[in-house]
Amino acid sequence: MTLFKQIAAVTTMNFKSLPHRVGTSIVIVIGIAGVVAVLISVLAMSTGMIETMEHSGRDDRAIVMRNGSASETGSALGRDAARLVEDAPGIRRDAAGKPIASAESLRLINVFRKEDNAEVSVAMRGVGPQVQALRPELKIVQGRMFRPAVTEVIVGKAAHDEFKGLNLGDQFKTRGATWTVVGVFTTGGDSHESTLITDAETLIGAEQRGGFQSVTVQLESVGAFQKFKDALTSNPALAVDVSRERDYYRRQSETISKVIYIIAYVVGGIMAVGAIFSALNTMYSAVSARLREIATLRAIGFGATAMVMSVLAEALLLALIGGAIGAAIAWLFFNGHQVSTSAGGAGVGHLIFELSVSPMLIAIGILWACGIGLIGGLFPAVRAARLPVATALRAI
């Protein structure tokens, strides 16, 4: 009999006897399911945050801030600077020949979460008159667009759902004005949905606090970025940093998503060590339960390799089941689960996002499961192979 036939025969026999060992087998399955569920859930947080932030920007838009500013809250651009930016080459123009750009002013306001009444800061963004040409993804889903010059504001859908007092017709006060909510908008699930939007001139006028924080422009094409950037950085009247919009938003969430990554792998790693111990336990007892069977097979001529492979195959099968259950739990309970945090980076305020269990994460989880299964199965497999046939036959 060839080696492969041997392995196939022993493994099939082994799998057929699995139902008799359900009690011990389930330990490995549940242990690994726990690890994979925790690992995927925590990673889903970081993935969800990154997805939300990356969606907020596009490659064919650029954001301009005062040089050295890490985020919009630390930036300031005067009117003259904003005008110079909007006149730069590389910006797409509308039918009337006006550049598609929005000089924006940002401030933070206090709101309360519906869930626990926690007071948090959200961003209120004043935008230019071209905003709908610049951001075609912005859609009003309730009420209407704000009108300039009167203190009206539209609210992102996530903010509307998460915070108190942001329904149509509600009013809230800032230092300089009382604002009325006139609409609810979506932007395709990005970080802007956690913010409020109004007219920039109205906001600046009402708050009497200097000029703009940033200018966002629509580039002629993705490739026009360099032309636009060079024109601005070589202009001696300007001291600005130019970033692709997507890069800017990605940077905002970089630190926090890195922290979440570390937490996921540290916690997941410690749990995996525990799961390896329980896998070892399960496989050792699986081998002892099959002691007589293994010895008999060896006595009639089956090789040691076939024994090792059959134990490893069993461990892998159980690990895969465990991994699949863990991934399913993470997906069922956490995919789309909404969380919010103020650690989402300045310039967004309190960020609301959904946990995202991506196929990539499921693959990582299953890979971990297989790793744990293999390590947990290896030593018991070697034991099965090394069993002295005569003693094992007598052992029962």
Place this chain on the structure above:
Amino acid sequence: MSLPGLKYFGLIWAGLWRKRTRTFFTMASIVVAFLLFGLLQGLNQGFNTVVTNLNVDRLYVSAKTNMTDGLPLSYTARIKAVPGVRAVSHWTYFGGYYRDARNPIPAFATDVEPLFQIYRELKIKPEYIEAMKKTRTGVVVSEQLAKQYNWKIGDRIPLGTSIWTTKQGSSTWMFDLVGTFDASAFGGFPSFYINQDYFDENAAFGAHTGHYFLVGITDPHQATRISKQIDALFANSTYETRTQTESALAQMQLKQLGDINFIVNAIVGAVLFTLLFLTANTMMQSVRERTPELAVLKTLGFSDGKVLTLVLIEALLLCVVAAAIGLGLATFVFESGALRRIFGNFGMPAIVMAMGGGTALLLALISGLPPAWRARQLNIVDALAGR
């Protein structure tokens, strides 16, 4: 009857280690689980304790609309006139960086003398405060920060800023280091305090505005009254205030971080559930294998109750010893300084040890009871016959 646990300790011990590898691996996974439990709950509880133990004789006044709106510094005198107020200082976030925007320095413009009267935990030599008064461009930094960048008293430190350009249009400010202070009470929190006067004189905008007023009060019991009185002073003005105690402020900031509690509890829950299953299974298996031995014990005259107790104590021993090792490891991690660098002075909270002990007992009972009950119900004849 003495405690069976003490009298029959040898028997229980032998039973526990009947299968060495299995007991070892079970124990190891319980150790790992309690290590995680200790670390996560320790951090969680640690934050809560730090927050609730914060000083009660300090109040923080910020703009009611949003902290970032700022308040006029002319409020200082009016706040100081409120009865029960000991000293008033303020912070204006300067948000500078050293050499590179990626090296942020927590810099604040402030009035140094009252600041150190309010933060009495910060230890500074009086001559440094005098030096700050004499040197407009002066700065005092925490010893840790000075050590980190190797700054010596007398050094000129250029600080970049992403917000406050100077009147000359420069984004670099020069400061003269005149003193250091001991901030170990706050875990060596790095801070960089500059003179508000110098800031007001040189900033292109934003002068005479502060983000927080810091108010030291004589009697912590008066905190609520004083807070209300301060807010009433400025009610219905352009710049309305909101006054909070230190712990209320910290709780608010902690809550803003979001759903930490939920996540920690979910992970710990998953770990413990997994573990319960594992331990219960090991105990079951062990009792099943020992059926004939337990029957022999009963034949020798051990009562049903005693057999049940023996098995239960075995489970207890397994769980409690393993939990103690796991929590001990977690404590070691807390004490070892790796976390101290991030979180400051951080010990393992006693409450977590108590919670861990309780969880271990519960785990032992739940996982030990079914096999113990099975042992109690054993019929001698059937068990000996292997039925």
